[in-house]
Each structure stands twice: as C-alpha cells, then as structure tokens.
Amino acid sequence: MTLSVSNLRKEYGDKLAVDGISFSVQPNEIVGLLGPNGAGKTTTISMILGVLSPTAGHIEIDDIDVIKNHSRALARTNFAAVYAALPGNLTVIQNLRVFGLMYSVPSLERRIQEVISELGLEPFRDKKAGVLSSGEQTRVSIAKAMLNNPSLLLLDEPTASLDPSAARDVRKMIKDIVAKHHTGVLWTSHNMNEVEQVCDRVMFMSKGRILLEGDPRTLPKEHGKATLEDLFITVAREPLTLKEAA
Amino acid sequence: MSAMAPVAGIVLRQMYLLRGNMPRVVQLFVWVLVDILLWGFMTRYMSALMPGAGSKFVPAILGAVLLWDFLIRVMQGVSLAYMEDSWSRNLLNVFASPISIGQYLAGLVISSIVTSMFGVVAMVLLATLVFGLSFFAYGIMLAPFLLVLFLTGIALGIVATTIMLRFGPASEWLVWPIPAVISPFVGVFYPLSTLPHWMQVVSRILPPSYVFEAIRTISTGGQASFHTLALAILMSLGYILLACLLFLNIYRYALRRGLIARYSAESF
Numbered sequence: 001m002t003l004s005v006s007n008l009r010k011e012y013g014d015k016l017a018v019d020g021i022s023f024s025v026q027p028n029e030i031v032g033l034l035g036p037n038g039a040g041k042t043t044t045i046s047m048i049l050g051v052l053s054p055t056a057g058h059i060e061i062d063d064i065d066v067i068k069n070h071s072r073a074l075a076r077t078n079f080a081a082v083y084a085a086l087p088g089n090l091t092v093i094q095n096l097r098v099f100g101l102m103y104s105v106p107s108l109e110r111r112i113q114e115v116i117s118e119l120g121l122e123p124f125r126d127k128k129a130g131v132l133s134s135g136e137q138t139r140v141s142i143a144k145a146m147l148n149n150p151s152l153l154l155l156d157e158p159t160a161s162l163d164p165s166a167a168r169d170v171r172k173m174i175k176d177i178v179a180k181h182h183t184g185v186l187w188t189s190h191n192m193n194e195v196e197q198v199c200d201r202v203m204f205m206s207k208g209r210i211l212l213e214g215d216p217r218t219l220p221k222e223h224g225k226a227t228l229e230d231l232f233i234t235v236a237r238e239p240l241t242l243k244e245a246a
Numbered sequence: 247m248s249a250m251a252p253v254a255g256i257v258l259r260q261m262y263l264l265r266g267n268m269p270r271v272v273q274l275f276v277w278v279l280v281d282i283l284l285w286g287f288m289t290r291y292m293s294a295l296m297p298g299a300g301s302k303f304v305p306a307i308l309g310a311v312l313l314w315d316f317l318i319r320v321m322q323g324v325s326l327a328y329m330e331d332s333w334s335r336n337l338l339n340v341f342a343s344p345i346s347i348g349q350y351l352a353g354l355v356i357s358s359i360v361t362s363m364f365g366v367v368a369m370v371l372l373a374t375l376v377f378g379l380s381f382f383a384y385g386i387m388l389a390p391f392l393l394v395l396f397l398t399g400i401a402l403g404i405v406a407t408t409i410m411l412r413f414g415p416a417s418e419w420l421v422w423p424i425p426a427v428i429s430p431f432v433g434v435f436y437p438l439s440t441l442p443h444w445m446q447v448v449s450r451i452l453p454p455s456y457v458f459e460a461i462r463t464i465s466t467g468g469q470a471s472f473h474t475l476a477l478a479i480l481m482s483l484g485y486i487l488l489a490c491l492l493f494l495n496i497y498r499y500a501l502r503r504g505l506i507a508r509y510s511a512e513s514f
Contacts, residue, residue, distance in 0.1 A: 012503070046507045049342040053501040075344040084342075087259070087334040094262045101255030102343040104248075144339075 001063070002027050002152045002184030003048065008057035010043055010208075017043045019208035020057065025152065025184040030175075032195045032216060033188045035205035036236035041188045044205070045081075045154050048186070050074055062151050075103060078148055080141035081156035088130020092121055092140050095129055096147060103148040115143040119173060135166030142170065146177060153178075155187045159194060167191075171198050192228040202228075204235045211235055252345040256353025260327050260361065271364075278315050278365040279372060285311040286377040306465035307435060308379050310458055312369050314434045317395040317402075317454060318425045319365045323358025324403025325410070325421055332415050332509060341506045347497055351490060354407065355400055362399075384464055390475040391457045397482030398453050402428075404489035412496045414509055433458045453478040453485070 003025040010018040018040045025031045033041050046052035048059055050070050059066040064073040086095045093112065100108040116122055119139045124132055129140055138158055145153055155174070159167035171194060178185055189195050195202055196216045204212040212219065212235070216228055225231040264270050289308045331337050340350070373379040381388055406421040413420070431445055432454040438446055449455040456478035460470035500506050 042507070043504070046504060049338075051338060051341050051501065051506045052504045053498070071344040071346050074342065079342060081338075083335075084338045085335070086339065087330075087336050089267075089334060090259070090262050094258075098255045098259045098262070099339070099343065101258060102252045102340070102345050104251040104344065 004060040006058045009055045011055045021210050028182045030185040030199050032199035032202035039205040040208040077152040078145040078150040079154035080145040082160040086129050093125045099144045119143045134161040153183050153185045252349045253353045257356045260357040274364040275368045278369045282372045317399040319362035320399025321402040323361040324354045325406040327354045327357040328407040387470050394453045394457050394478045401485035401489045408493045408496045453482045
C-alpha cells in the first residue's frame, strides 16, 4: 500500500480540524480528496507531508511511519501545491538541482534531464521560475515533485490557477506519469469535471470527516444526484442530510 | 547519495542566489567596508590626538570593530539563509522534503561560513592595506578570537532563525538588532570595568566579552589568558547546543500549530 492513514485526528485547542479519518491510496491509483473550503483537506495533506503533527492517528507511506521515520517516509513522497511555488529567483534547472539534493536523488543530472523532457521544460530550463506563466510554473512544481520517483504524489489543487488548456495538459502529464511509474496520487481539486476525468476514486470531506467514498462516475447517482458537482454542493451545504441518505 | 546531499542542497541554493546577482554580492561587502572606513579614520584621528598611544588604537579599536563585524556576518549568514526561504515562501517545500533538522541547520551554518568569508577577506585587506592593521599583532591568540566569535555568531544566528520560526516572517525586525542589543555588554570599544556591576554580570555570560578584553590586554602589551579563552570557546559551544535544542523545540511547536504551512501562505 502506498499510503495508509488510520484514525487521523487534528485538534487546534477546542477546534477539531480532522476527525479520526482513515483511508488508503494504492500504487497506480489517483484518489481525489474533495470537500468545501475548511473541510480539512489541506490539514490532512500537511500531516501526510510531516509539516503538521497529528493529535492522534497513524500515517504510513510504503509501510514507513511518517512521524517515527520522518526522513525515510518523506523520501518516498513528494508534492506540488498551488500555494507552494518553487523559489522564483532560481532558474528551473537550479531549482531542480537544489531539490534533487534535498531529496538525495541518485544520478541527479540524468534524472533532471528525464523530468525536464517528460514535462516539456527544455525551453525554460535556464529561465527564472518566477517569470514563467502559471502553467509553466505548475509543470516545474510537478517536475520537482517527480524528481525522486515518489511512491506517493500529493497534489493540492495543482490546476487551480491554470487556463483550461494548460490544466488539460497538466492532467494528461500526471496521468501519463502515474501510468509509467505506478505512483499513487492523492489529488485535491474544486473542479469536479477534472476529478471525474482523472480520479479512480474520490473521498468527500466535510467538517474534518470523510462522508462519502467511491467511483466519481457512479457516486452521484448512488446518492440521487445528477452530477458530481451537485453532490459536492450538497456535501458542502447539508453534509448531515447526505450522510443520512447514504 | 550521502547524508551531506541535503546539506549541499541548502548551501547550493545560497550560492545560486549570489551568482550573477550583483546587489546580493555587494551587500556582503558594503557594510563591512563602511564600518572599516568609518572606524579606520576615527582610529587615525585618535592616533593624531594622542601620538604616543597611536599604535595601540589600531589593534584595540579597528581590530575590535573588524572582529565584531565578523560575528555579525556569521550570525546574519545563518539567519539570511532562512530568510531567503521565508521571503520566497519556500519553507513548506524545504520542510516537506526528507531533510532532517540537523541537516537543515548544518546547511545554514555552512552557507554562513561561505558568505561571511567574502566580507571578512575584504575587511582584512582594507584594514591592512589602508589603515595598517596587522592581525599578527594578536599573535597566536587570533585563532581562539576568531573561533569564539564564529561559534557565538552561529549560536546567535540559530536563535534568530528560531525567533522567525516561532513568530513568523514579520519578526525579522526583532532579529536585525540582536548584535546591536548585545554590543554594549561585550565591550567592543571599552573595558568591561567601565560598565555598571549588573552589566558586567551579563558580560560574563557572553563569550565575545572575553575576546575584546583579551584584545585590549594584548594592545597594551599584556598577555591574554588561554584558559579564559578556552572557557569562552566552551561557553560558545554550549550556546550552540542550547540554540539547537531551542530550534528543535520551536520546530516541534511549529509542527503542532501548523506554522510552517501558514508562513508559506503569509506575506511579510
């Protein structure tokens, strides 16, 4: 199993951000983590990335405990997020070298060339990351995220700031990468069309809990909704009603 | 790859920032040069006022300024390396990587050694060529002087980084004045006996105060005590250990409170 999360809980004082959730991600599987703003998605991802301690629960990446063996577990994962762009004052190649070293990537120069080719970054390799378009920056972030051939890739709204064409390119690249490297992906997005296209399975979060889980193409009908977007809106507005219906 | 690879990553980032970026390179030299010119001419003026004492002013004041600047460069070298990640909202990328806290701090320290050397070399050249300061005047004691100041600079740099990790990007304003706040206690320009008793008590726990006392002793023809400087070295090492423990403690606090993710989204 690529990712195993069990009874994960996060409290900030008397505020409960994540309420004992459990889920897994298998190799070669793209799992969508959906939910309204404040549902607990980014909190969950932060805990998986080891930058936020859980109040309780366990997280294992490739059977390695993230809390007990922080560095070993994180060496097998990587992430790209719209709020974590790479330093804009370094060029693409410089960023990849710096992060390649931080992830102790073997045969680094060769691996950098591979991800540059895979993500079509050759024309931008010597350009500062900060001057690239949003779509190009996203590709650079994904290149960094693929440097260490991670078993688990965490993508937090990777297409959020992209135009439809660039978003489609990024989705295709990620699907190709997953197929090629058998990577497990945890993907958050507010774009339900995207989720239907990309994800093998989705989990709906609301108020720190996973309310629903299933195939994004069949889940809406199972809950009496026409589309995934309708289901999302219901989860966001009336989570308890939906839970009772389920 | 070795355990040094993540450390090299932190250092390489700083080197890339310096390479081909004139303002960043200039700031490594400019304040040092301004200090040397200012205090160099001041020393020359004082020597002219008191001709007999002139030879003592150069090592006692200009030398002290130079060594104090060295400590400041080392401290800022550590904290600036962290600030660069904070300014570019890169903390999340760094701390979500497999790098350990020990490797991260080692990277900051090595970055500081490299960047502070630029300023120190320029400082020594100018002070020697223009104002006739000879570091040989300190003899073999120069090695423990530099070591104490270097180690204290590292400890202060880690404390400064810890403050920024705890209180966020805006606390940078608390960090810049740290050397200015402690300078009256370490007696860069005057003997510690000039200070009131309570300030002397504080001075005794600050390793650089032993260096500047020793400089004055040597400048007036006396002999500095190796034992005292050895104590200052041990004290500095102890402060580095304490600073690392403090950083680790605050890092754990930051993990509990989600500060690293928050700072990546928070503007200065």
